[in-house]
Amino acid sequence: MKLPNGPQIPAVLQMVRWISNPMSFMEACAKRYGETFTMRLEKNSPPLVIVSNPEALQQILTNDTKEFEAPGDLNGVFESLLGKHSVITISGAEHQRQRQLLMPPFHGERMRNYSQVINDVTQKVISQYQIGKPFNIRSATQAITLRVIMQAVFGLHEGTRAEKLQQFLGEVLEKGSSRLLVALLYFPVLQRDFGPINFWGKQMRRQQESDELIYEEIRERREQADSSRTDILSLLMAATDEAGEPMTDEELRDELMTLLVAGHETTATALAWALYWIHKLPSVRQKLLEELDSLGDNPDPSIIFKLPYLNAVCSETLRIYPVGIITFPRVVRTPLSLSGYELEPGTVVLGSIYLTHHREDIYPEPKQFKPERFLERQFSAYEYLPFGGGARRCIGLAFAQLEMKLAIAKILSSLELQLVDNGEVRPKRRGLVTGPDRPIEMVVTSQRQVKSPILQTTTV
Ligand code: HEM
Structure with a gap:
């Protein structure tokens, strides 16, 4: 077996580049070695074959319970935060x-219930911002998405425990987004305290505080079972495996x-x-406002969800700077041919979402933000894959899209916003994703007041 070419520098240096700027590392590799290449991030771990050809991605993601598998033990980098029983x-x-x-609460009818929550939470968060006082937009969007997911998961986002949990989780993720902590995640031998440098220990203690609150909530629910609750925790607590055992x-x-x-x-990012x-792009805002304003006051969330230009803006946002830049690893199970390479069982392959979304042949002028491309043509699930695909396709895909669209509609309809400076912002690693x-x-x-088209005609 001959693996695709790739950088020859020592694994540890490849890891440094992967941690410090994974997007430019992948772009440099693709430029030098072609669309399929091999990275080696750890000396004693299998090399990683990186793929960004839609046909190859289709082959992998439609077969990842057959010729390929999608094993969770290769996602060990998430274990210290999510545990060994995470999906x-x-x-x-x-x-x-x-x-x-886990999937049913994120589909169909259940999604309708979340629309009201998304609207209410967004309204509450944006009402805190005063005219003329600058604020960090990611902190605002994070406040929205954290409260919304708390409501979906626990059925609550207010109250002392919920507020404490939101605060601890915010801290865990904020600190965890640093490159130093990411390095500790990739190098487990360093996951301990070094005298006064007790970065890892501090992070673990923050996590324990969040865990205690989650365990308290579980305990309380067990003591006061309420069959009328529809949140995800209640659903998981009622579920049993084939032996009739509930989850621990x-x-x-x-x-x-x-x-x-x-x-x-x-979703916050x-x-x-x-x-x-x-x-940043006035014509994008203008077109979006025209589309939103045409709906009048309090439009139905299902109508907002289907707006073509809003959909194109959200799609282009996740194309140009996908938050997840690679899929989880897939592993070859039976000898097979992929993009002309004969791969043996055990070979690890990763779909590069970032490189696929920046292919000139699919997205002309890929570095330009152009929502219109999503109005002009349809992309296949292997040309456009911000949520991955196959056996590990994102569970929250519909939920995230709904939340993005409703929150944008609410914010744009309520406020006139401006960027404080028009300079360029680029993506960089943020924890295990990007930002x-x-x-x-x-x-x-x-403030903005949307005039209802019906009201306008009757008052004339
Ligand atoms: C814009 C927002 C989001 C993006 C860009 C995103 C992206 C992704 C990607 C790329 C994957 C890996 C798919 C693969 O390997 O094929 C994934 C998996 C996953 N996502 Fe999301 N996601 C988002 C929001 C959400 C939300 C809102 C939830 C839950 C409420 C969620 C829960 C998950 C879970 C549980 C998995 C793992 C699935 C598995 O291992 O089977 N995500 N997501």
């Missing part, structure tokens, strides 16, 4: 069973933490990017 860290039949359990407290904790973390970090682009490379400061210039 992200488990494998095989257990993984599929757990997904079946530790399993519940890991799954709740997974949804809380995966469910708000990513996506929403912040969308607001950045909308206000803006500097704070995006915005300012409210005035």
